[in-house]
Amino acid sequence: MIQVLMVEDHPLVKEGIMAILADEEGINCAGHFYNGTDLLYRLKSFQPDVILMDIDLPDMNGLELCKQVKALYPAVCVVALSINNQAGIIKKMMENGASGYVLKDAAQHEITEAIRTVVKGKQYFSRSASLYLRKADTGKLPPLTRREKQVLEKIADGLTNPQIAEQLFVDVSTVNSHRKNMLAKFGVQNTAALIKLAIKENLI
Amino acid sequence: MIQVLMVEDHPLVKEGIMAILADEEGINCAGHFYNGTDLLYRLKSFQPDVILMDIDLPDMNGLELCKQVKALYPAVCVVALSINNQAGIIKKMMENGASGYVLKDAAQHEITEAIRTVVKGKQYFSRSASLYLRKADTGKLPPLTRREKQVLEKIADGLTNPQIAEQLFVDVSTVNSHRKNMLAKFGVQNTAALIKLAIKENLI
DNA sequence: AAAAAATTCCCCCTTTTGGTGGAAATATAT
């Protein structure tokens, strides 16, 4: 019997998965939590085979939660669950130790398939998740540095180079350099396109 | 017995709602569809009391589907179901004849409450939906005109005023006027902030 | 310790954006 814990803050989705797992032979949903804190507490006394983990949680980031869980209990397999189809997120989640990624538009059987696959030590991606991963490989985005991200956020907030320079205690020319670097990195023509891309790719 | 039909393309959410309704006295889920076309076909031979309708459907827009359903069968109550918390969408959905709006982060009982409420001819909003509506009333966004939206999209694509002018066959000064009008409308300082706001508010 | 990357700053110059304040011609709604 495969023991499963679930972290999912959407009651409707929770019920759906519960219903699917209840019908399934050999899989037992041993508990459900609405946030990461509760899960971490429960893990102290009980380690399941698999954790189904929503990455959009009220109290903490799924990426962070996954990393913590794997650091404390490396044997536990994490299957990420998300409406988020950003390829970047999927990749980061896998880097943080997740064994599978199932989008919420997945078919019923993909949930149980994912669980059965990851306990065997393999990785699993739902159909739609792998679609996005493939797209990501072709059009992978160059990473932003810490400073660039800071500048980018301030640009998105509507600050001008002089204003950003003041806030970051650097020269205007520095801010301008970062801005131009980012334009070049992403191959966009101006700030408008940069902001759009950044938001669509979940960078800000 | 309240007869319910459901249109929902996410199997996980579908299962969740099915499970909730199955446990409920006096409510019968008489059918489920993965798209709007199938629902419309079914409605020819059977009209339920309530339709639970996801507004993000694969084949058509929920707003449009709701309008069509209400035009054909005014007696049927529509409860919109969405992960989308944009206040503008909620409002538009209600204008199109929906009787209720339940966000997918709603608690279980909110689904059944919604169904029982709308059949009595009242409106129902899930807790989180009404939160967003309240926010919308205080910080409501000025509407964009058709032309402004066109210009906005081209700005977001990284086009400059001269390029947009060429594409729309108008003078650069016209495009500039639209751009400046939008900045003023939304009370933002520059294009970067405009694009961010537009994307966050689902205008583009 | 050496190599690579990130952060910082500089130059010059052109284009674009944004602020102010108009005004006329079409559409759209009442």
Added chain:
DNA sequence: ATATATTTCCACCAAAAGGGGGAATTTTTT
């Protein structure tokens, strides 16, 4: 038919962004 809103355009001017290129100083990685 008459308001109202939209779309179109104008001028002037200051500020900001963007393109090209270079370079020194930290940090981080190997």
